Amino acid sequence: MEVEKAEAFHEPVMVEEVLEVLKGANGGTILDGTLGGGGHTEAMLSRWPECRVIGVDRDPEAVQAARKRLQPFSDRLRVLEMRFDHAMDDAQMNQEGLDGALLDLGVSSWQLDADHRGFAFRRGLPLDMRMNAAGGGITAADFLNRTEEHEMARVFREYGEEPRARGLAREIGRRRGGRPFRTSDDLVAAFSGVLGRTPRPREMARVFQALRIVVNQELPVLSQTLPRIRDALRPQGVLVVISYHSLEDRIVKNSFRDWSSDCVCPPGLPVCVCDQVPHGAPLFRKPQRPSEEEIQRNPRSRSSLMRAWRKAA
Ligand SMILES: C[S@@+](CC[C@H](N)C(=O)[O-])C[C@H]1O[C@@H](n2cnc3c(N)ncnc32)[C@H](O)[C@@H]1O
Incomplete structure (x- = not known):
């Protein structure tokens, strides 16, 4: 772009x-x-x-x-x-x-505001978050689809200070068996499943931060x-x-x-x-x-x- x-x-x-x-x-x-x-x-x-x-x-x-x-x-x-x-x-x-x-x-701010980068939480966006997409490496969607639940929980807890890290990792593990995660909507749905309500933007931002940190090492x-x-x-x-x-x-x-x-x-x-x-x-x-x-x-x-x-x- x-x-x-x-x-x-x-x-x-x-x-x-x-x-x-x-x-x-x-x-x-x-x-x-x-x-x-x-x-x-x-x-x-x-x-x-x-x-x-x-x-x-x-x-x-x-x-x-x-x-x-x-x-x-x-x-x-x-x-x-x-x-x-x-x-x-x-x-x-x-x-x-x-x-x-x-x-x-x-x-x-450019990275946060550009929809195609998927850095900030907005509905319906691809789960990418790589700072250099051309350089390869895993996307946020790849991380959610491939990572063991205990490792996902660690990332949510340590990098996002997410109190429901284990529950969220378990829910992602359960859902991805049916259909792989592709967009932010898939992640919101999994989080809603854990919370029993729609997550607040601040709660989503914490999970997004954790994913961005791990995707870009x-x-x-x-x-x-x-x-x-x-x-x-x-x-x-x-x-x-x-x-x-x-x-x-x-x-x-x-x-x-x-x-x-x-x-x-x-x-x-x-x-x-x-x-x-x-x-x-x-x-x-x-x-x-x-x-x-x-x-x-x-x-x-x-x-x-x-x-x-x-x-x-
Ligand atoms: C907060 S912005 C810097 C803004 C800059 N100081 C300015 O005045 O516009 C952070 C930038 O660092 C880059 N970045 C983050 N981690 C990096 C890394 N490990 N190696 C190179 N660039 C990195 C990001 O791509 C982003 O463009």
Whole structure:
């Protein structure tokens, strides 16, 4: 699908806060690992005339929109259409190093609003949810049709905090024997069967979140990528991560804590045996949140949590 208005693609969150923590990188190379519609990258490239950005997104529609929007800066922008963990194999990035990096996780407004992607809960839509459909991988429908019930229950519980996870998994297992799941209506029908009533949009949103996370392997990809970005940062380089739910934020918080600690021995050891030297330090103790004014203007920024970490000199 052609993306007509790049600016309408996604409203970037906490732009001024991101620029403030990345300002030390303003003459160098910055990785934007989640380019989306290019909002954060545009802010950096327009504000900082010396800076170069490597923009990565796994979604071809995002890459198309960003390329269009960022055309005026094409001499200072390199775009990679791939997952950010795969981008960390890029030889140039590893040789030259990064002065800053940004991950603005999750999905863009475009992805949420586009019916054909099936990310947000609306009736009668295909259960797809892959960020890169052309790259293969299982769809949400495949997951529901093929996964063992106990694994489905784990995903609904852990990734969606769904209290009726086991009942829902059992109901899906029972129904798919008759007719495979294809659309959101099939999932609503299964959930209605468990609840004895039509699920509320909030309840459906939790199950959708769980499916999106598992279909795109969001959490393992994040855990594996963070240390690789840390290693690619130059001394004093800063990594900024904006997450949208507690599962992502916990991974970021724990990584930043471990990298900043002088001991990562398992608890209970009488003496330290790890000899770890801290790699750097977090810039804030608590995650930063958007201002009330931003939340009013852009309600989708409400759940965003920003953490930042600076590599040692
Ligand atoms: C919240 S949006 C980013 C919006 C962007 N900061 C802007 O200003 O428009 C998240 C984007 O990250 C992409 N994404 C999520 N996980 C990814 C991954 N593992 N690798 C590459 N891109 C990813 C999504 O496709 C989506 O376009």
